Amino acid sequence: MQYCIDHPEEVSKIAKVKAQVSEVKGVMMENIEKVLDRGEKIELLVDKSENLRSQVSKFISYSLKFETWAVILKTALDKK
Structure with a gap:
C-alpha cells in the first residue's frame, strides 16, 4: 500500500x-x-448445398425417365 502512495504514476x-x-x-x-x-x-450453407445436390440428382433422374418415355411415345405414335 505504501508503494501506491509513494508512486502514484x-x-x-x-x-x-x-x-x-x-x-x-x-x-x-x-x-x-x-x-x-x-x-x-457455413454449416447451414453446407446443409443447403447438400440438399440442393440431392434434388438435382433426382431432377436429372426424372428428366431422363421423362425423355425416355417421350421417345417411346413418339415412336409409338409415328408407327400409326
Whole structure:
C-alpha cells in the first residue's frame, strides 16, 4: 500500500494497462462470437448445398425417365 502512495504514476500506468487489456478482451470476445456465428452460417450453407445436390440428382433422374418415355411415345405414335 505504501508503494501506491509513494508512486502514484505507476498506479496510473497499471490502471491504463488494465483498461487496455479489458478493451482487447472485449474485442476478442466479439471476434470469437462472430467466428462462431460464421461457423453456424457455413454449416447451414453446407446443409443447403447438400440438399440442393440431392434434388438435382433426382431432377436429372426424372428428366431422363421423362425423355425416355417421350421417345417411346413418339415412336409409338409415328408407327400409326
